[in-house]
Amino acid sequence: MDELLSEFVAETQESLEALTNVVVALEADPSDRARLDQLFRFFHTVKGSCGFLNLPRFERLSHAAEDVLSDYRTGGAVPDPATISAVLAVMDRIGELCVAVDSGDSLPDRNDEHLIATLRHCHEVARATREEGKARADMSPAGGDAASRAAPASRTVRLPLVLIDQLMNGVSDMVLARNELARKLRAQGRQPETDAAFERLSACIADMRDTISKTRMQRVDRLFMAIPRMVRDLSRELGKTIALGIEGGDVEMDREMVEMVIDPLTHIVRNSIDHGIETPAERRAAGKPEAGSLRLSAYQSGSQIVIEVVDDGRGIDVDAVVAKALAAGAVSERDVARLSEQERLDLVFAPGITTARQVTAVSGRGVGMDIVRANIERIGGVISLTSEPGRGLAISIRVPLTLTIIPGLVLNAGGLNFAIPRSAVIEILHDSNPAVSVARLGGALTATIRDTRYSMIDLEEVIGVPMAQRPGPRSLMLVRSASGIPYILAVSQVENHEELVIRPAAPVVMAAGIYAGMTLPDNGQPMLLLDAGGIAQVARLPLVAETVDAGAAREDAADRRAASYPALRFIELTGEERAIRLSLVERVEDVPVEQVLTSGGHCRVRIGDRLVPSPHPVRADQVPPGARVVTCLRIRDGVRELCYPVHAVVDISEVPVEMDLSARYGIVAGLVLIDGRQVEVVDGFALMAAVDGAAAEEAARPVRCVIADADDMWNREILAPLLMQAGYDVRWRRQDEPADEGDVLLVTAGEQDAVAAPDGNGPDGEKAVIRLRAHAAPAGPADTSIYRYDREALLGALSSFDGERRRA
Amino acid sequence: MSTLYLFARIAGTAVALRTDEIEAVVRLKEVSPVPGVPPHVAGLSALRSRVLTVVDAATLIMGAASAAPPWPDTGRYAVMCDVGGHSYGLLVDGVDDIAAIATPPLPLCGRVDRAWEPHAQGVVENDGRSHFILSIARLLDQCGSAQAA
Numbered sequence: 001m002d003e004l005l006s007e008f009v010a011e012t013q014e015s016l017e018a019l020t021n022v023v024v025a026l027e028a029d030p031s032d033r034a035r036l037d038q039l040f041r042f043f044h045t046v047k048g049s050c051g052f053l054n055l056p057r058f059e060r061l062s063h064a065a066e067d068v069l070s071d072y073r074t075g076g077a078v079p080d081p082a083t084i085s086a087v088l089a090v091m092d093r094i095g096e097l098c099v100a101v102d103s104g105d106s107l108p109d110r111n112d113e114h115l116i117a118t119l120r121h122c123h124e125v126a127r128a129t130r131e132e133g134k135a136r137a138d139m140s141p142a143g144g145d146a147a148s149r150a151a152p153a154s155r156t157v158r159l160p161l162v163l164i165d166q167l168m169n170g171v172s173d174m175v176l177a178r179n180e181l182a183r184k185l186r187a188q189g190r191q192p193e194t195d196a197a198f199e200r201l202s203a204c205i206a207d208m209r210d211t212i213s214k215t216r217m218q219r220v221d222r223l224f225m226a227i228p229r230m231v232r233d234l235s236r237e238l239g240k241t242i243a244l245g246i247e248g249g250d251v252e253m254d255r256e257m258v259e260m261v262i263d264p265l266t267h268i269v270r271n272s273i274d275h276g277i278e279t280p281a282e283r284r285a286a287g288k289p290e291a292g293s294l295r296l297s298a299y300q301s302g303s304q305i306v307i308e309v310v311d312d313g314r315g316i317d318v319d320a321v322v323a324k325a326l327a328a329g330a331v332s333e334r335d336v337a338r339l340s341e342q343e344r345l346d347l348v349f350a351p352g353i354t355t356a357r358q359v360t361a362v363s364g365r366g367v368g369m370d371i372v373r374a375n376i377e378r379i380g381g382v383i384s385l386t387s388e389p390g391r392g393l394a395i396s397i398r399v400p401l402t403l404t405i406i407p408g409l410v411l412n413a414g415g416l417n418f419a420i421p422r423s424a425v426i427e428i429l430h431d432s433n434p435a436v437s438v439a440r441l442g443g444a445l446t447a448t449i450r451d452t453r454y455s456m457i458d459l460e461e462v463i464g465v466p467m468a469q470r471p472g473p474r475s476l477m478l479v480r481s482a483s484g485i486p487y488i489l490a491v492s493q494v495e496n497h498e499e500l501v502i503r504p505a506a507p508v509v510m511a512a513g514i515y516a517g518m519t520l521p522d523n524g525q526p527m528l529l530l531d532a533g534g535i536a537q538v539a540r541l542p543l544v545a546e547t548v549d550a551g552a553a554r555e556d557a558a559d560r561r562a563a564s565y566p567a568l569r570f571i572e573l574t575g576e577e578r579a580i581r582l583s584l585v586e587r588v589e590d591v592p593v594e595q596v597l598t599s600g601g602h603c604r605v606r607i608g609d610r611l612v613p614s615p616h617p618v619r620a621d622q623v624p625p626g627a628r629v630v631t632c633l634r635i636r637d638g639v640r641e642l643c644y645p646v647h648a649v650v651d652i653s654e655v656p657v658e659m660d661l662s663a664r665y666g667i668v669a670g671l672v673l674i675d676g677r678q679v680e681v682v683d684g685f686a687l688m689a690a691v692d693g694a695a696a697e698e699a700a701r702p703v704r705c706v707i708a709d710a711d712d713m714w715n716r717e718i719l720a721p722l723l724m725q726a727g728y729d730v731r732w733r734r735q736d737e738p739a740d741e742g743d744v745l746l747v748t749a750g751e752q753d754a755v756a757a758p759d760g761n762g763p764d765g766e767k768a769v770i771r772l773r774a775h776a777a778p779a780g781p782a783d784t785s786i787y788r789y790d791r792e793a794l795l796g797a798l799s800s801f802d803g804e805r806r807r808a
Numbered sequence: 809m810s811t812l813y814l815f816a817r818i819a820g821t822a823v824a825l826r827t828d829e830i831e832a833v834v835r836l837k838e839v840s841p842v843p844g845v846p847p848h849v850a851g852l853s854a855l856r857s858r859v860l861t862v863v864d865a866a867t868l869i870m871g872a873a874s875a876a877p878p879w880p881d882t883g884r885y886a887v888m889c890d891v892g893g894h895s896y897g898l899l900v901d902g903v904d905d906i907a908a909i910a911t912p913p914l915p916l917c918g919r920v921d922r923a924w925e926p927h928a929q930g931v932v933e934n935d936g937r938s939h940f941i942l943s944i945a946r947l948l949d950q951c952g953s954a955q956a957a
Contacts (some may be wrong), residue, residue, distance in 0.1 A: 169857050169858065170857075170859035172856075173856045173857045174856055176856055177856075185877050202935065228843075414843070416840075416841065462844070463843035463844045464844060465843050466841055503859065504893075504894070505861070505892040505894075506861035506896065507892070507894070508845060508846065508849055508861065508863075509842055509845055509849065509861060511845075512842075512844040512845045514844055515842075515844075518852060518859055520854055520857060524854050525840055525854065526840050526852035526853065526854050526859045528842060528852070538844075772853070775816075
């Protein structure tokens with residue numbers, strides 16, 4: 001059953017249970033405003049949710065009750081018992097409907113109207129007479145006939161978060177206790193029996209830790225569950241046709257985070273449909289397909305989840321936005337003249353701006369993009385727009401993966417260890433790097449990296465500890481401040497990368513302004529999580545926004561950008577040093593070697609439960625002996641992704657756009673000089689095309705397999721999944737439908753060899769018929785059937801038909 | 809009705825802490841220092857999977873002037889408690905006794921040291937000795953505000 005619906009039902013039932021007492025108490029003391037409010041809120045919530053879920057009966061009932069109650073709330077009058085029992089009857093009916101919805105039965109629409117009428121009548125009478133007991137109408141409390149209905153298949157319980165956190169803490173305690181026990185056991189030498197028992201315990205604890213962590217995590221695609229329904233309803237309402245595409249991520253994020261993103265996302269989708277996508281007539285006139293396209297996708301990028309909503313509507317009219325912003329007083333004429341195109345577009349996020357020409361029922365009621373942005377930012381996310389007037393709008397939301405577990409870097413300053421969220425760090429360099437020059441002017445530190453100047457501060461100075469003397473270069477971290485302007489935080493050393501469970505620190509610690517929380521790594525030494533934005537503030541770094549003449553600098557930067565681009569340098573498995581455009585690399589990941597698979601000449605890498613194509617395999621002699629993981633570049637062009645195994649990643653460098661094209665071959669686009677060395681530049685296009693070609697070939701493959709006997713269990717449960725897995729399109733044969741040219745018919749050879757192949761195809765299957773037999777041995781020399789568990793032969797036969805078809 | 813008190817010493821002064829505010833008394837072997845915070849925050853300490861914010865009661869009450877003694881190898885006693893959802897360890901000199909006291913708190917008598925005045929809520933007698941009654945929650949509340957000042 002629809003998860004949203006079951007959640008609604010569960011919530012409603014829970015509230016109903018809680019409210020029964022409230023109603024009774026209200027009856028005892030009708031003047032109790034708090035209880036009245038509580039009741040009102042319940043009906044209000046039900047009405048709101050069921051309008052969304054399209055449950056008209058719930059809506060009618062709750063609407064009527066809400067109406068009556070709101071009258072009492074505003075009128076200050078005291079509800080009489082008759083009205084209250086009428087309200088109770090409505091609540092009972094809602095409860096029955098819940099059970100019906102849950103079990104999938106339909107409850108006869110007997111007397112909802114009667115109930116509502118009774119309620120209204122009670123209310124009217126009470127209002128007219130303000131006397132008790134006059135309107136004791138027949139309430140016909142709809143009896144408990146629904147109570148015995150079947151329980152739903154999948155049951156859930158809702159738990160307070162505190163309980164789960166306690167559980168998580170308990171498990172962490174167990175892990176620490178286990179580690180201690182392990183140390184003690186090792187100290188006592190080998191005791192096979194004890195060790196085996198300990199191993200078992202250890203495995204149990206690890207399993208338990210995983211399970212508990214999962215209780216907080218949820219698949220990202222739950223975000224999209226409500227979308228198809230909403231798009232359907234809205235497009236009907238607005239008379240638009242919309243082709244919706246949803247690409248769910250295979251990543252999981254914190255439940256709390258999912259809840260926080262649902263609302264802004266819903267708002268964005270509504271906006272897209274309402275203001276973005278045009279009516280079919282307008283689209284025809286603009287030379288676009290009648291159906292507007294709306295594409296939602298979610299994927300993981302580093303430590304963030306990126307959620308994109310892309311439509312091909314009219315985009316945002318920047319001039320209209322500017323005009324609105326001026327009218328609303330959000331900006332002044334002078335400001336506008338200084339703004340870049342993107343900044344003008346971002347005015348959409350200013351309070352009180354809507355691009356709707358008129359206020360519609362769907363959106364444009366003043367709850368604008370400013371609220372959306374505020375909601376996203378509240379959870380540490382970022383929202384950005386890319387608009388192409390007349391061609392569409394792309395909105396991307398980036399949110400941190402989870403509120404509680406983050407990838408962090410452990411660093412050392414003044415002999416103390418600290419952690420910093422990896423997402424705050426843009427780049428790490430050693431101060432011995434020739435690309436960096438540090439200057440001190442009047443006590444202020446400035447670091448110049450590749451021609452860009454940054455404010456710089458030593459962490460030791462901020463926290464007031466002496467700088468530890470140690471050999472080797474210091475590490476400079478380019479980190480993001482709260483305003484988004486990066487600065488350099490210098491530390492003794494960046495030690496390693498760890499997944500950290502972040503917990504809030506005590507107020508007295510947070511008051512220092514430089515910490516974001518604390519964490520307990522596996523070594524049992526508590527560590528503080530640094531707040532990059534806070535440090536900049538405490539250190540009073542001048543992180544001023546770009547000034548007026550920054551426009552020129554920006555153009556400069558743009559020029560430079562045109563002449564060069566950042567590229568990731570890496571060593572191929574075969575030893576060559578190559579570079580690839582950094583923007584193509586989504587992230588770098590270590591993948592266990594055994595997850596790199598080659599089949600049918602194509603190489604794929606298993607990531608989670610998906611297979612991602614890879615341009616080349618990993619041969620055993622290419623990885624160091626004993627190595628269990630291979631470094632992979634995850635490359636993405638927005639639609640297609642691939643996994644590129646490499647020997648090692650070297651560095652990020654600015655690579656000139658101009659290169660020596662004479663060296664072009666295969667996936668290599670040409671040669672460039674980086675620091676006096678020749679580096680081959682990987683041609684992203686050729687790379688994608690190579691993999692895409694392989695995929696396209698596969699896409700062309702689906703031959704329709706028509707399975708003759710749809711009732712046969714084996715056909716249904718074993719054969720069909722096998723064929724689908726192999727990429728074939730599986731159909732069940734209907735007697736009245738002749739097989740199409742090119743279809744392959746699969747027939748199970750029975751005892752009598754009943755290959756009553758229809759439609760004139762010879763019984764021997766000269767045409768595309770594959771006969772399967774249940775016995776391993778053929779029935780005789782003339783038996784051309786295939787043993788049904790001989791997968792190779794079956795797929796072989798299918799692909800030979802396939803080949804024939806293609807030649808034909 | 810009697811109240812159960814934990815009798816301890818802070819900066820050489822006998823104090824009584826209500827046991828319903830206390831989770832446990834632990835001996836902390838080491839703390840990880842927290843730079844950039846007021847001196848009475850001694851650091852963080854892990855107790856199994858919990859992280860305690862360790863507050864030195866003597867420094868908090870007497871002020872930064874009373875230099876904290878070097879951390880002894882044997883560890884220091886800390887009263888563990890939970891205030892506002894955060895776990896704290898309140899460092900004390902030592903713990904003497906736990907006893908139920910039937911008599912209600914006595915008012916303060918004599919000229920109380922300025923440092924103790926805001927914290928002492930009364931006096932209880934145990935074993936013939938007087939103890940200041942302290943509220944841990946209030947003490948730690950002041951720990952935040954003392955820092956703001």
